[in-house]
Amino acid sequence: MSNQDVIAAVASPPGMGAVSLIRLSGTGVFEVAEKMLKRFRKDGMRPRYTFRDDVLDAEGRSIDDVLVVVYQNPGSYTGEDVVEISGHGGIHVTRRVLERCLECGARPAEAGEFSLRAFLNSKLDLTQAEAVMDLITAQTDLAAKAAREQLSGNLGQAVASMREEIINLVAHVEAYIDFPEEDISPDTGAALEASFVHLRDVITGLLGTARRGRLLREGARVAIVGAPNAGKSSLLNALLGFDRAIVSAEAGTTRDTVEEVLDFEGYPVRLIDTAGLREEGSTIEKEGMARARQRMEEADLVVELVDASQAPGARLAEGALLVLNKTDLGEDGAWKDHEALRISVLEERGLDELRREVAKRLGGGAVGNSGGALIAINARHQDCLRRAEESLEEARQMLVSGEEPEFVSLPLREALHAVGEIAGRIDTDEILGSIFSQFCIGK
Numbered sequence: 137m138s139n140q141d142v143i144a145a146v147a148s149p150p151g152m153g154a155v156s157l158i159r160l161s162g163t164g165v166f167e168v169a170e171k172m173l174k175r176f177r178k179d180g181m182r183p184r185y186t187f188r189d190d191v192l193d194a195e196g197r198s199i200d201d202v203l204v205v206v207y208q209n210p211g212s213y214t215g216e217d218v219v220e221i222s223g224h225g226g227i228h229v230t231r232r233v234l235e236r237c238l239e240c241g242a243r244p245a246e247a248g249e250f251s252l253r254a255f256l257n258s259k260l261d262l263t264q265a266e267a268v269m270d271l272i273t274a275q276t277d278l279a280a281k282a283a284r285e286q287l288s289g290n291l292g293q294a295v296a297s298m299r300e301e302i303i304n305l306v307a308h309v310e311a312y313i314d315f316p317e318e319d320i321s322p323d324t325g326a327a328l329e330a331s332f333v334h335l336r337d338v339i340t341g342l343l344g345t346a347r348r349g350r351l352l353r354e355g356a357r358v359a360i361v362g363a364p365n366a367g368k369s370s371l372l373n374a375l376l377g378f379d380r381a382i383v384s385a386e387a388g389t390t391r392d393t394v395e396e397v398l399d400f401e402g403y404p405v406r407l408i409d410t411a412g413l414r415e416e417g418s419t420i421e422k423e424g425m426a427r428a429r430q431r432m433e434e435a436d437l438v439v440e441l442v443d444a445s446q447a448p449g450a451r452l453a454e455g456a457l458l459v460l461n462k463t464d465l466g467e468d469g470a471w472k473d474h475e476a477l478r479i480s481v482l483e484e485r486g487l488d489e490l491r492r493e494v495a496k497r498l499g500g501g502a503v504g505n506s507g508g509a510l511i512a513i514n515a516r517h518q519d520c521l522r523r524a525e526e527s528l529e530e531a532r533q534m535l536v537s538g539e540e541p542e543f544v545s546l547p548l549r550e551a552l553h554a555v556g557e558i559a560g561r562i563d564t565d566e567i568l569g570s571i572f573s574q575f576c577i578g579k
């Protein structure tokens with residue numbers, strides 16, 4: 137990538153703040169800076185040092201008193217020449233400075249365009265560019281940690297070694313295309329087979345992190361369901377630490393679902409309190425119950441809350457985490473053999489265990505074969521890996537059944553392509569467009 141036009145954007149969030157950051161990148165950025173700044177000289181600024189300057193308007197009047205940092209290509213985030221201007225945070229002044237950048241020859245950056253350039257200049261691979269976005273949107277420590285690890289290139293490395301291994305397979309298989317009189321020797325056959333098995337294990341391990349990836353990025357939906365008066369709203373309030381939902385001794389208090397996001401051992405959890413489920417009820421209550429069932433369907437985990445002092449009734453949700461509440465009132469004998477968490481919202485007992493159990497069920501403890509690293513793939517990676525898995529299996533079967541090497545090389549090359557897509561080793565504009573357009577302007 138050379139000679140890209142100069143783009144400019146406000147990199148700090150919109151609105152009032154102490155300082156705002158305006159970033160410019162591209163060929164000719166120093167000329168733009170010289171035009172708009174009072175003391176800036178395009179050949180006289182030491183990279184990565186801070187200078188104090190004035191942004192001037194077209195008549196030479198100062199718009200803002202700013203700090204300026206210059207980065208010389210390739211030593212910048214984008215790999216291009218970059219100028220960063222920190223101005224006085226504020227909506228009007230920041231807009232004026234940006235307008236001045238545009239008057240002096242820059243154009244407004246599109247969403248994700250700085251990171252796209254970083255990718256095109258090989259500063260980041262696609263998994264790292266996605267991680268930048270994940271880091272910005274992370275809602276918990278664990279989500280941020282996963283994003284940082286991906287940003288550091290751990291997934292990119294895993295994918296790069298898979299790619300090498302597949303290239304090796306392709307090379308082997310295609311060697312036999314050039315020498316049709318040769319048969320694949322038993323030794324080579326065994327080595328190829330071992331490689332297929334290894335690749336499959338690696339892919340299985342990575343695919344095993346997809347659920348965690350989705351939960352960390354999107355948050356997990358955890359629905360609290362149960363009969364009226366079980367204490368669902370009380371539980372939501374207790375976990376939140378404030379009185380969010382109405383609690384009363386009357387059955388059928390909650391109608392609308394009540395949702396709040398909180399942090400369960402690093403998992404961003406959308407906790408959903410629902411209307412109590414029972415047979416009878418007014419039209420309004422019935423509508424509430426329909427919504428409760430809907431949330432139960434969509435949930436990643438259902439917490440089924442029951443009143444421990446009452447005899448067990450029919451279970452509402454399959455696969456739910458059963459939680460007995462109101463243990464302070466004593467437990468009905470019939471619960472004795474039920475595997476369940478026992479809590480008392482009233483006495484605030486068992487809530488930490490509940491948080492831990494929910495997090496455990498969400499995480500599934502699935503570190504998989506990712507070697508202890510916190511890998512958490514996203515839906516796009518998952519799709520690529522599934523295609524790679526399928527093509528590899530096809531190739532392996534063909535090889536086993538003695539298919540001609542030129543046919544085996546086709547699915548192998550498909551697998552190579554699918555794996556290459558993950559880090560962006562093959563360029564399809566479509567993929568790039570859909571990834572970078574999700575970024576914010578200025579990133």
Ligand SMILES: Nc1nc2c(c(=O)[nH]1)N(C=O)[C@@H](CNc1ccc(C(=O)N[C@@H](CCC(=O)O)C(=O)O)cc1)CN2
Nearest residue numbers: 147157159205207210211212213214215220259268579
């Ligand atoms: N002011 C400012 N803060 C920022 C960023 C930025 O662009 N500007 N970043 C942007 O999101 C993040 C930091 N990421 C960065 C990554 C690489 C380089 C960089 O200059 N890389 C060069 C030189 C490497 C080095 O000397 O360490 C390179 O890769 O060649 C800069 C920032 C967060 N904070």
Ligand SMILES: Nc1nc2c(ncn2[C@@H]2O[C@H](COP(=O)(O)OP(=O)(O)OP(=O)(O)O)[C@@H](O)[C@H]2O)c(=O)[nH]1
Nearest residue numbers: 364365366367368369370384388389390412481482
């Ligand atoms: N003794 C005791 N009472 C509790 C406990 N948890 C909640 N309660 C009481 O049980 C009653 C019902 O609580 P809610 O939280 O409104 O119950 P709910 O499941 O949300 O009920 P609906 O919204 O009607 O479905 C209230 O009077 C609470 O104070 C508990 O651990 N022990």
Ligand SMILES: [Mg+2]
Nearest residue numbers: 368369389390
């Ligand atoms: Mg309620």
